[in-house]
Amino acid sequence: MSAPESAERPGRSPGTAVVIPAAGRGVRLGPGAPKALRTLSGVPMLVHAVRAMAGSRAVSLVVVVAPPDGVAEVRRLLDEHPLPGSTELLVVAGGATRQESVRQGLAALPDDVTTVLVHDAARPLVPVDTVDAVVAAVHEGAPAVVPALPLADTVKQVEPRTGERAGEPEPVVATPDRSLLRAVQTPQGFDRDTLLAAHEKITLQGEGATDDAGMVERLGVEVVVVPGHEEAFKVTRPLDLVLAEAVLARRRATDGF
Numbered sequence: 001m002s003a004p005e006s007a008e009r010p011g012r013s014p015g016t017a018v019v020i021p022a023a024g025r026g027v028r029l030g031p032g033a034p035k036a037l038r039t040l041s042g043v044p045m046l047v048h049a050v051r052a053m054a055g056s057r058a059v060s061l062v063v064v065v066a067p068p069d070g071v072a073e074v075r076r077l078l079d080e081h082p083l084p085g086s087t088e089l090l091v092v093a094g095g096a097t098r099q100e101s102v103r104q105g106l107a108a109l110p111d112d113v114t115t116v117l118v119h120d121a122a123r124p125l126v127p128v129d130t131v132d133a134v135v136a137a138v139h140e141g142a143p144a145v146v147p148a149l150p151l152a153d154t155v156k157q158v159e160p161r162t163g164e165r166a167g168e169p170e171p172v173v174a175t176p177d178r179s180l181l182r183a184v185q186t187p188q189g190f191d192r193d194t195l196l197a198a199h200e201k202i203t204l205q206g207e208g209a210t211d212d213a214g215m216v217e218r219l220g221v222e223v224v225v226v227p228g229h230e231e232a233f234k235v236t237r238p239l240d241l242v243l244a245e246a247v248l249a250r251r252r253a254t255d256g257f
């Protein structure tokens with residue numbers, strides 16, 4: 001018998017899967033284990049991210065994309081931290097770029113999947129409400145959905161100094177209107193066929209895209225934004241680990257976990 005659907009959350013459906021690219025090294029975080037395997041409050045970052053996705057009742061399958069030489073280790077780690085409920089978990093080998101890793105994850109999806117979320121392992125603390133908002137927007141008909149936040153800083157476009165001129169002050173060439181800009185997070189949600197088309201067609205043009213929605217934009221398909229969340233930040237640099245531990249400590253104090 002299927003679980004009853006709540007009024008607030010989309011119901012678990014066989015058609016919604018998540019691909020979690022987790023094959024990066026985490027160079028900006030500094031020396032150590034691959035970023036997704038580093039721990040936050042004693043639990044690997046990847047496990048936090050998988051739990052966050054499986055916490056959405058809409059998600060029935062999570063495909064983790066592991067470093068090519070780390071598939072067995074990632075499988076073992078995930079087996080040591082079993083998920084409550086019935087979410088299925090696959091682990092596949094990733095590639096040299098995020099784009100390639102996502103592509104490997106997409107290749108592992110069963111035929112009955114119609115909605116695909118792509119979520120960075122490096123965003124371990126995304127709240128389930130954000131996941132549900134993305135899923136709901138796709139289920140309501142948007143082919144591509146990104147969670148995003150307004151910018152806190154003023155942004156400048158510069159003329160980068162590279163090569164022999166690296167390190168010189170960079171001239172500012174423009175100050176974009178901040179009210180028109182958004183900082184984009186994950187999970188990004190897609191109609192499966194749209195995302196597959198983007199990965200098939202845009203890949204031919206090179207590996208330059210830094211997010212999946214950017215590839216869909218290049219197809220000429222509309223991408224829409226839903227509100228993101230401060231706690232969905234990406235663990236990129238060492239200070240982000242401090243922030244992540246603080247968020248977890250606050251959750252333990254207020255929610256008991």
Ligand SMILES: Nc1ccn([C@@H]2O[C@H](COP(=O)(O)OP(=O)(O)OP(=O)(O)O)[C@@H](O)[C@H]2O)c(=O)n1
Nearest residue numbers: 021022023024025026027028096097101121122
């Ligand atoms: N070849 C790659 C590169 C990145 N990723 C994943 O893409 C997500 C976002 O990338 P980022 O935060 O840039 O991670 P890294 O590439 O690991 O970081 P860095 O650029 O500092 O090395 C991460 O979950 C990362 O594991 C991946 O699956 N395969």
Ligand SMILES: C[C@](O)(CO)[C@H](O)COP(=O)(O)O
Nearest residue numbers: 098120184185186210211234
């Ligand atoms: C996908 C992403 O997290 C959206 O903000 C971001 O583009 C990943 O970029 P990174 O340089 O690979 O961390």
